[in-house]
Amino acid sequence: MTMRWRFFGFMMLLAVAVDADDELLGQARDRFRSLPKDMATADAPTTPERVRLGRALFFEPRISADGTTSCSRCHLPTLPAIDGLPRSIGALDFHLPRNAPTVFNAALHSSQHWDGRFPTVEDQARTGVAGKGFGNSGFDAVKARLEAIPGYAPLFREAFPGQVDPINDENFGKAVGAFERTLISRSRFDEYLDGRADALTPAERKGLQKFIEIGCVDCHKGVGVGGEGFRKFGVVADYWTATGSTVHDEGRFGVTNNPGDRFKFKVPGLRNVEATAPYFHDGSVADLPKAVRVMGKVQLGEELSDDDVASISAFLGSLTGAEPAEYQKVPTLPSGGFPTESGRR
Ligand code: HEC
Ligand code: HEC
Incomplete structure (x- = not known):
């Protein structure tokens, strides 16, 4: 072959490869979306005042019954907003039955918690702080402890101007939710979806292809690569046969009591x-x-096969995002002690 023909052959191969890359990118764009800049909505704005208050509340342990537990106990800033435990441990040594998911990008999910019991991050925060993970049995105790720390009243007033009694559960949820709505964690996969095909390595693209081909994408799709809808864990075999789980958590059934939701x-x-x-x-x-x-x-x-597991895992690795800037700013909390024995609960 002459030099010219060899060059022609090489260009043809390249063209085929480029076509395949374009096709994969097109398939990916049909099924996933890159992250938005912010997760604010008209009902849930991320005003600087709300975000500032919400960040303080997220890192505040004095709202728990024994002063040990803030949201950040289980959603640590030194890990990607998780605790790394199989199942979380809260105030008064309360052992939660489930694993803590990350709060990064969570506001985009169509519901919150493994069983989807909360529609929004605001509902989750408002209800969670009043419950057993914090050793609480209602929001009243949280309100009393926040009122005992003088620095909180002005922060609530600035975040919710014009309200007579702004320290309430509704506003707790809105402030913490506003903070969470800033926690976007963009990854190389977003650059890829934005049109930069070489943002993923060939091994990651191969994994993406597999992920689509074999049907992982039927469930894990959209902007969160999941985060929408409920599906049975264990479609073809009981999940505990593969995971070794000793407790057979029934998932969504616990919320709806609908037999069709068992193990979803x-x-x-x-x-x-x-x-x-x-x-x-x-x-x-x-x-x-x-x-x-x-x-x-x-x-x-x-x-x-081992090869498929490796390439799918490589693709999933490309979904690791940078730590959101707002999450790196660990706040200095308003001063004031935890209530003494006589003032407690
Ligand atoms: C004691 C540990 C613990 C504390 C404290 C805690 N969480 Fe969680 N968080 C969890 C666990 C465990 C889950 C999963 C619960 C479930 O699905 O049943 C969870 C779930 C969530 C979710 C849902 C994410 C998703 O993808 O579904 C959000 C959001 C969240 N927590 C935010 C918060 C906020 C805000 C606070 C403070 C008000 C908080 N958490 C306090 C352990 C904790
Ligand atoms: C029929 C829907 C469905 C399909 C298909 C599916 N998944 Fe899942 N996936 C789920 C559900 C539901 C869970 C939550 C299981 C549980 O309760 O822990 C999950 C959990 C996961 C988790 C654990 C996430 C975490 O944070 O702990 C990974 C990883 C995962 N899936 C990857 C995949 C891959 C890779 C494929 C393809 C081989 C796939 N999934 C196919 C529904 C599905």
């Missing part, structure tokens, strides 16, 4: 998943390749 869970968003081990609602699986294998087996009835 919210399809979790897979953004940052490589950094948020251990896996599943009960933290029963320690590493990502094993979690991928379990999914293949119990959701799709497929024994994935």
